[in-house]
Amino acid sequence: MDIKLLVADDEDVIRNGISKYVKLHTDRFDKILLAENGQEAIEQILKYQPDIILLDVQMPLKTGLDVMKEIKLAGLSPIIIILSGYDEFKYAQQALRLGARDYLLKPVRSSDILNMLVEFADELEGPMDSKENNKETGVNPIVGQAKVYIEENYYLNLTLQQVADKVSISAGYLSTLFNQELGCGFVDYLNEVRVNHACTYLKQNYFKTYEIAYKIGFNDEKYFSKVFKKVKGMSPSEYKKGLYTD
The missing domain is CATH 1.10.10.60 (Homeodomain-like)
Structure with a gap:
């Protein structure tokens, strides 16, 4: 199974940083998609149907919660991890109600994000067993x-x-x-x-x-x-x- 990951965040440093870190430390994802706003995220999701989505809550054009609602209407059910700077229960509650599997508060270590992504990849495809998980033979x-x-x-x-x-x-x-x-x-x-x-x-x-x-x-x-x-x-x-x- 080819696992596709979408990283949707309006902050360039976070979006590109996570992408580079994941590429550097694991081969689990065959394609890593990027979106800098909610509308672009929806377009990427409908076009490529990523298996795992790392989704910011507050983005231009459409929020992460709006994105989740449209995903649900489209009948898609990727694994969604919310990445947010808002430490408010109502956001987490809404996200979980819409099907988010986890809710991470910024700032969060890249290694913690990577571990969670790999765990969900294992859930989809099974553990890598003898495969290398971080590009060191x-x-x-x-x-x-x-x-x-x-x-x-x-x-x-x-x-x-x-x-x-x-x-x-x-x-x-x-x-x-x-x-x-x-x-x-x-x-x-x-x-x-x-x-x-x-x-x-x-x-x-x-x-x-x-x-x-x-x-x-x-x-x-x-x-x-x-x-x-x-x-x-x-x-x-x-x-x-x-x-x-x-």
Whole structure:
């Protein structure tokens, strides 16, 4: 089954950002359609009949709720996820009454949107099983989702349990998957991500070492330097010196 997704939102940054993020992290959707207003959304829906629709409530010409009413009149029943900046129960109530499967409030993380879209794609087509879910050959879909979450939140005081909760599995199972799929533990992977971001800051030659340490999630400059040397084989100062030495 070819799964088609429509992203309807009048904000270019949100609409195009979601489309690019989904394309980057999953192959589940054979076609991703875009609409910048309610009327264009209706035209795309009638023409292409997308299977899943990510729909903003407040759009020019016709609202998301208007779009849902016309979809219903046309006899179509795609999976609809409402994306709204309105934290009012009446909007959610109307959307759910018209058949929306979920109601997300802006701002929402791209990874959360992706996870929901993939869940609904699984519902339509079944899990991908051995297929890759995020364009990294051989990477388990759950590990892929965990990696995305880590990449977006590496600067926080992340724990294995927090990430496991995010991908809806136990901490022990996630730890096992990391070792099996990536050949390293959760902490080692997190530290590698942090160190790679530290390198970016070091190349900018603007922040001091202790400032970089705090920016990427370390509370102790000495421990940061120790981890950096373990990952890169040299201290932050040696790395920085090498960048600016002829």
